[in-house]
Every structure is written in C-alpha cells, then in structure tokens.
Amino acid sequence: MAIAEELNYYPSAAARNLQRRKTNTIAFAPWMGDHSSSRSFFKEIVGVLALGCLKYDLSLLVTGANSAEEINENLREVAGSGRVDGIIVADIKPDDARVALLLEIGIPFVVFGRTLDYTSLSYPLVDVDGAAGIRAMVQYLYNKGHRRIAYISSPFNTTYALHRYHGYQESLVNCGLEEDARLVAAGLEEPENVRAAINRLFELPEGEQPSAIVAASDSLALNTIYSLQERGLMVGQGLGQVAVTGFDDLPFAAFLRPPLTTVRQPIEATCAALLDLLVLVMRQEQEDGTLPEISQPGLVKLGEKQFLLEPELVLRESA
Amino acid sequence: MAIAEELNYYPSAAARNLQRRKTNTIAFAPWMGDHSSSRSFFKEIVGVLALGCLKYDLSLLVTGANSAEEINENLREVAGSGRVDGIIVADIKPDDARVALLLEIGIPFVVFGRTLDYTSLSYPLVDVDGAAGIRAMVQYLYNKGHRRIAYISSPFNTTYALHRYHGYQESLVNCGLEEDARLVAAGLEEPENVRAAINRLFELPEGEQPSAIVAASDSLALNTIYSLQERGLMVGQGLGQVAVTGFDDLPFAAFLRPPLTTVRQPIEATCAALLDLLVLVMRQEQEDGTLPEISQPGLVKLGEKQFLLEPELVLRESA
C-alpha cells in the first residue's frame, strides 16, 4: 500500500469493470428536449443526484440527446455496452418509449415520474404526488374563504399536468364545489396565451370571477401575476386582491413581488428515493437476497417498487 | 452485422476501454459547494455540455463532492483510474488546488474560468470576459448620459468578481470619470446587505447620488431593484428613474418588473469552446500532430490554449 501510494497507483477502472462485469456507474437520462419549463426543474436534479451518488460510491453519467430516436439509440448503446449498471430516467412523457425499451433490454432502471398508465406498477418509479400538492393548495385556498378558484395549466400532454389537474378536480369535490369549465384554462405555454386566459376570466360577470387562481407551474403563475397587474388587479390574499399560487418553487418564486405561494418539489428527497430504489433494484438483480426497506418522511408506498413523494406547501404573500 | 443486430449485440465498453486505453468519456467537475449564486449558472452548463458531447462521441461523467478534500480525492481517483480521458473543471476559485493537482497527474483538462493568476497561460482555459461585459455596460450607461454610476458586487473572493470590478474601473477611466469610493459596495451577498448598501447610496448628498447602478450579478440586481422600490424609487431609464443592470441573464431576468438589462453569459459558445479545446488537448496528448484551429464568433485568443469569450449586452427596460 505504501508503494502504491508512492507510485500514485490507482487500479484501472476499465480492467476492473471488465472482470467484475460491473461499473459502479449509473446513467441519468433526462429528456433534454426543447421543453424549457420541465428542463429547468431537471437541471436542479443533476447536481443533487451527483452528490447523492457519493453515498453509494457510484459515478453519474449524464446522457444528452437531441431527439427521441437519439435518446433511444443512446440508451440502447449505454445499456447494451454495459457502460452503466443502472439508469435513472427522468422527464417521462405520457407515451414514453424508454420504459418499454429498458424493460426489453433488461437493465435495472428507475423512472422519475409516471407514464400515462396512471397506476402503473410494472416498473420501479418515484414521483412527486402532484395531485396531492394541488389538493392541499386548493384546500388551503378554500379554508381562506375562496369559493371561485380558477385553474391554469400547461397542455395536458404531460403526465404531471394531468395529475395536477386531477388533483384540482378531486379537491373541488372534497370541498363540495362544482367545477366551472369557464374557470379552467389548459394548454397554455406562451405569456400571451396566459394573458388571454386571464382576460377571459375577468370578463366573466361580476360575482362569477375567480378570487383565486391556481397555476400548475411557477412560470404560469408568474405570467398570471403580470397579466393581473397589467389589468390593474392586486395580487395577494387581502381584500379585493386576487390570490395566485404556483407549483415547483423555482428559484425565482421567492423573489417575485409579491413572493409566490407555491408547492415545493422535494428535490433532495426525490433524488434520495431514486437512488435508494435504483440501488435496491441493482442489488436484487445480482443476488436475490433481502432487500432493505426504503423509507423517508413523506414517502408513500404505491407498490413494491413504486413511491410517491408528498410535496410541501410554501406559503408566501401571493396567497 | 445482421446477426449482431439480431442478437442485440453491443461491444463491451469495459473491454474496449481496457484495450484501447481510452474511454471516450470526459468528466465535468464543478465545485458543487454551497455557493448558490454560482451554482445556478453551472447547472445551466451541464445540460449544454451533455448535448455538446454528442458531437465528439463522448460521454459525460459528472462528479459531485461535498468538500475541497473530497473533490480532490475524487479527481485523483477519476483521473488515476483512467475512468475518463479528460476533465472540464468549472467554478474555479482564486486559489484553486485542482489546477495544480491535474497538472501533476498529467491528464488532459480544461478550466472554465481563471484562477487569481490573472494572465495565467500555464493551463488550457476558457473564460467569459467579465471585465469586457461590465465595460460594455458602463459604456452603454455613459452613452445614455449617466455620470454617477454605482457598482454593487459580491465578495472579491472569486476571480470573476474581481475581473468584473476591474472592468468597472477600466471603463470609468475610458469614460474620463473619477472612481468615487462611496459609489462602490462590495462583499454583498444577503438581501439585507444589498438593501443597506442601496440605502447608503441614496443618503449621499443630492447631486452625488447614483443615477445608475451596475450590479455584478443578476441576483444582486434583483435585490437592488427591490431595495430601490422599497425606497419608493422607480427603476428604469426614464427621467427621475434609477437605471439598474445585472450580469448573467439568469432565467428570471427577463421576468422581473422592469425586465432586467443585463450581460448574457454565452453558455452555448462557452460549452462549445470548452469541448473543442479539451478535445484538442486530448488529441495532442496522444499524437502530436497538427492541431485544428479553434474559432468561434466572439472568441478572443489569449494564448496558445487560452480563450476569452465576449459576453453580450441584453438591453431591457431596467436601463
């Protein structure tokens, strides 16, 4: 050991990997598409994952891809060549082909998020319970006295957008409120579309206008706030003000004026759960021994290897 | 080939790596410290790097580390074991030990940023010319008629903070203005400190107060704007307004009210230059053949393997 130290010797990773048939490396495969809204959240994750890997002595390989074909080809190559022992798939689309691909290849993997298959238990996953987050938010607004609660969403072509919307519907039922289609605007992305939607909301007859607006994401909430301010409306919880809430707790949320009440994505907990679960799946793959239990505060067990994380309400001045 | 396709065969990466003594993998080693301000910028980079790697058929390994010792140990291991062919070091500190370490190990590497060694040409680097960015900004403000231009900075314990400040000083000279120590506030990080600094600026005698405030980062600019608004001052370029500028063009900059005039970090260009340079160094390492020229719009050649990128002014309504 002394001589090794002196010679600055480190065992060759390639030779080790070859003989042990194991790389101690996992891949992080986000979507990397043009979808800027989801992108900003997944950027947050990389760093936390990298730090989390230290605990398990894993290295983190980040795969980029410009298109759907490229990501699949990439995944095939990375998994097929044995470059990694496991894969974390993020930013899943409703009809994402990656899950099927990975099941076919037979490499250990964990998905962050759910495909459209709402209650899918066929693959290991961790997801933030968006429906629960929105439910908690709507309930909070209801308790504050709001009865006309509008909902603003991005297009329903992502699973999380759907889950969050379902949360809105569920909590309306829980609160004994009727869903009013005129208070729901989905498919919004560009600021202009948000502005148009907000304008429509406040062209409703007097007593039918919303007193609170729940946005499905922080960036929608941001544009909602500006749209309201442009109309000369005040944002906040006070009398004559319109309450606005977001979802994600992106870095800017606290710096808006007024600071945004929102639902915080539990990034650290999510990453920890993803890693714990992936390591479990990888171990189980080689020696079918006893699998350690995965448990964390706020973690709901959906199935054998499926977990949901409760997000947290962050109350600020916008509601 | 048909049979390989049919059997879903992919060559073993480990065996290849072993024989070729080459991994086609590079490491990205950011600081990953607690430094939240720099962190947000480096998160931006990972994704772009991952995409850029595709061009060169490289994989990207992201190393995490919780402390200075850990990052060094990590770097030693990754480089020593031959896990990667080259390393991109980011978020460099003035007295960063990583450069010396990598030089000693003798692995190809590229640094994003400069150590305190202001004109260091002893290792390959790419940096954004912060001084040039601030110079352009001050010159712009001068041309708009501003003569009392204040400067707000984070602590001078990072190289980029120093460079940017030097840019401020240089452009004052260029514009024929005297530096007024009362208009410079450095060492700021927390919102309260920024507020205090702003308050001091506007407790100056009438004609000596600043008409423009150049902040060394977007987050400082954000707190500057709020501090001004709390004092009842209007932010913008108009009459009786205080102009405020930032640096980085973080995602929220465009969404502030008023939208922030700032200096945009050329992320894509930076990543492209880093990769081009690293690939060059790696190739040169093995076969000392002809090295292709690295050239990009806005790229200034500082030395044989040292490049500076001109950042770009983004003019919005805050100035």
Place this chain on the structure above:
DNA sequence: GTAGCTATCCAAAACGTTTTGGAAAACGCC
C-alpha cells in the same frame, strides 16, 4: 512462369484486473 512487392487474413498476444482452483500450510483432534 517467377521474383518482388503489397494486400488480406487470422490465430495469438495483449490490455490490467479479479476469480478460480489446486497445492501447500496450518490447525485440531485422537
């Protein structure tokens, strides 16, 4: 047809570890 050269082919070596398995050593017991 043959000499001299180049192109093709393929079995064997090499890459640097870990695993394997047989031999030697150590141990425990009667």
Place this chain on the structure above:
DNA sequence: GGCGTTTTCCAAAACGTTTTGGATAGCTAC
C-alpha cells in the same frame, strides 16, 4: 505422530475487446 479439515497462498485462467505479426493470397513487371 497421523489423519481430516480448514486456511492460506499463488500461479493460471478469465473477462471481451483490439492489436500484432507471421503466413497466405493477390498483384505487377519482367
């Protein structure tokens, strides 16, 4: 001291590629 068992030791095999180099085949020119 001898037998059976366990532990230690170490040379050789294995991991799955790419490289090597000697042999064979293919050309060209006389």
